[in-house]
Amino acid sequence: MSSAHGITPALLEQTLSATRVDAQDGTLPEVFHSLSSDTRSLQPGALFVALSGPNHDANLYVQQAVTAGASGILCSRPPAQSLPIPLWVVTDPLAAMTQLARAWRAHLSAKTIGITGSSGKTTVKEMLGLIVSSRYRTGITRGNLNNHIGLPLTLLNCPSDRTHLVLEMGMSAPGEIAHLAELAQPQIGIVTNILAAHVAGFGGGNLVSALRGIAHAKGELLQALPHDGLAVLPAIDPHLALLQSLTGCAILSFGPQSSGADVVFTPPSYGDDGMLSTLILPNGERFALNLPGFGPHLWLNAVAACAAAYGLGLDAAAMQEGLSRFKLQKGRGSVEHGQVGCRILNDTYNANVGAMRVALEALSHMAPAPQRIAVLGDMLELGEAADTLHAELAQTILALGIQRIFLAGPHMAALYQALQSSPGLQLFHYADPVALAKDLSHYVGHGDAVLVKGSRGMRMERVVEALHS
Structure with a gap:
C-alpha cells in the first residue's frame, strides 16, 4: 500500500474515488518518488496534481508534467490524447490531495511540531529544523508552504523514515489552523506571538476584539495537541493567559531573561555583523550564541525553537550546533x-x-x-x-x-x-x-x-x- 520512499498507486486508489486511465503500455510505477503541483519544479518520478485556481486551469499543464518526467497524473479532466503514463481523474484534485495527505500522515510515525503565530513562523521553523536535524532524520516545511495546499504537499513529500517533522502553519481566517492541525496531528505546538496581522479577516474595526480573534484562531493549534503533548508559548505576549487556557497539556514559555520564562536569553550585545547573547534552559544549561542581523526578535525566535527542542529531549550542545548554522533568508532581515x-x-x-x-x-x-x-x-x-x-x-x-x-x-x-x-x-x-x-x-x-x-x-x-x- 505504501513505501518508505513515497506514495504508491495502491495507496492512491485505496484512498480516493478515482477513475484510472492506464498508460499506453499498461504499466504502473511501483512508487511516486515525490508529489508536485508545479511543473516548473517537478522532479522525475513525481505524481503531478493539477490544482486549478480561479485564474488558471491546471489541466492544461498535464502534457508539460509528462515532459518534465512525471510518472502519474491526478486531475479533474483528462487530456484529449492518450498519455504514456497513468492518469487518475477525480472531481476535486485539492480535496483528493488532502485526503491522500491524511492517509499518508497516518502511515508516518514522526514526532511532529506545528508552528504558528503572526510573525516569526518561518524563522522558528528554520531554526528548529536546524537543531533537530543535527540529531535526527527530519522533515521540514520548504519555503513558506504553510497553507491548505502547502501543508498537504509537505506531508506527501515526507519519507516514512523521518523521525521528526517540523511544520509551519499559516492562516488568514478562523478555522484554517484547525484544518491544518487535524491533518498534521502535532505533538508539540509553538505560537510565536499574536500581532495585528490579517486583521481584516477578524472584523478589523475593533482592534482589541480582532486581536483576541487572532489569538483564538492561532490557538486552534493548541486545542489540537494531545494531553501528553507540549505547548510552547511567548511569555511576554499580552494574550498569554488566553493561549494557556486553550490547552490542557504541559507548557514551556520563552522570552527575554527579564520575563522569567522557562527558556530565556540575556540582553544581547551588537557588533558590526550581528548579535551575541546567552541562552538559558530550564535545567540551568546555558550557551553563548551569535546570530546574524540586528533584529532583537530573532532572539525570541531562537528561544522558541530551543524550548521545543528541549521538549524533545535535546541538549544545549545540539541547540548551539544547530543555531550556529542559521542564516537569514534574503528579504527577512x-x-x-x-x-x-x-x-x-x-x-x-x-x-x-x-x-x-x-x-x-x-x-x-x-x-x-x-x-x-x-x-x-x-x-x-x-x-x-x-x-x-x-x-x-x-x-x-x-x-x-x-x-x-x-x-x-x-x-x-x-x-x-x-x-x-x-x-x-x-x-x-x-x-x-x-x-x-x-x-x-x-x-x-x-x-x-x-x-x-x-x-x-x-x-x-x-x-x-x-x-x-
Whole structure:
C-alpha cells in the first residue's frame, strides 16, 4: 500500500474515488518518488496534481508534467490524447490531495511540531529544523508552504523514515489552523506571538476584539495537541493567559531573561555583523550564541525553537550546533551592501505592526552610521484600523531617533501626517515604491544604514533593487 520512499498507486486508489486511465503500455510505477503541483519544479518520478485556481486551469499543464518526467497524473479532466503514463481523474484534485495527505500522515510515525503565530513562523521553523536535524532524520516545511495546499504537499513529500517533522502553519481566517492541525496531528505546538496581522479577516474595526480573534484562531493549534503533548508559548505576549487556557497539556514559555520564562536569553550585545547573547534552559544549561542581523526578535525566535527542542529531549550542545548554522533568508532581515556603499537591512518579505516596530529597532542597533534611513511601505490587510495603526508607528520612530524617513503607499500618508510636526526630521511620502526608488539614491551615501520594509503586496524589493543598481 505504501513505501518508505513515497506514495504508491495502491495507496492512491485505496484512498480516493478515482477513475484510472492506464498508460499506453499498461504499466504502473511501483512508487511516486515525490508529489508536485508545479511543473516548473517537478522532479522525475513525481505524481503531478493539477490544482486549478480561479485564474488558471491546471489541466492544461498535464502534457508539460509528462515532459518534465512525471510518472502519474491526478486531475479533474483528462487530456484529449492518450498519455504514456497513468492518469487518475477525480472531481476535486485539492480535496483528493488532502485526503491522500491524511492517509499518508497516518502511515508516518514522526514526532511532529506545528508552528504558528503572526510573525516569526518561518524563522522558528528554520531554526528548529536546524537543531533537530543535527540529531535526527527530519522533515521540514520548504519555503513558506504553510497553507491548505502547502501543508498537504509537505506531508506527501515526507519519507516514512523521518523521525521528526517540523511544520509551519499559516492562516488568514478562523478555522484554517484547525484544518491544518487535524491533518498534521502535532505533538508539540509553538505560537510565536499574536500581532495585528490579517486583521481584516477578524472584523478589523475593533482592534482589541480582532486581536483576541487572532489569538483564538492561532490557538486552534493548541486545542489540537494531545494531553501528553507540549505547548510552547511567548511569555511576554499580552494574550498569554488566553493561549494557556486553550490547552490542557504541559507548557514551556520563552522570552527575554527579564520575563522569567522557562527558556530565556540575556540582553544581547551588537557588533558590526550581528548579535551575541546567552541562552538559558530550564535545567540551568546555558550557551553563548551569535546570530546574524540586528533584529532583537530573532532572539525570541531562537528561544522558541530551543524550548521545543528541549521538549524533545535535546541538549544545549545540539541547540548551539544547530543555531550556529542559521542564516537569514534574503528579504527577512538580511544585511546587503548597496551600490553607493550603504548597508541595506532588507526586510521586504512582509510586514505587520509588530514586525515593523522590531525592524525599526533593528535599524537602530546597526553599527554607527552617518545616517539611519527608514524606507517603509504600507502594511496591508489591517481593515478599518489601518490608518490608526500606521500613524502609531510615529511613536516608535521618534523614540528610536530615526531622522530620515521615506514612506510609500496611501496608508503611509497617515504616518506622514503624524510625523509632520516633529522637528529635525527629513520626511518624504510617495504614492508607490517605484516613485520612491527613483529619488532615494540621491539621499543615500557611503556607510548609511537603510531599512526597507513593507507588506508583500507593496513589493518593496524594488527599492532594494534600485539601491543595488
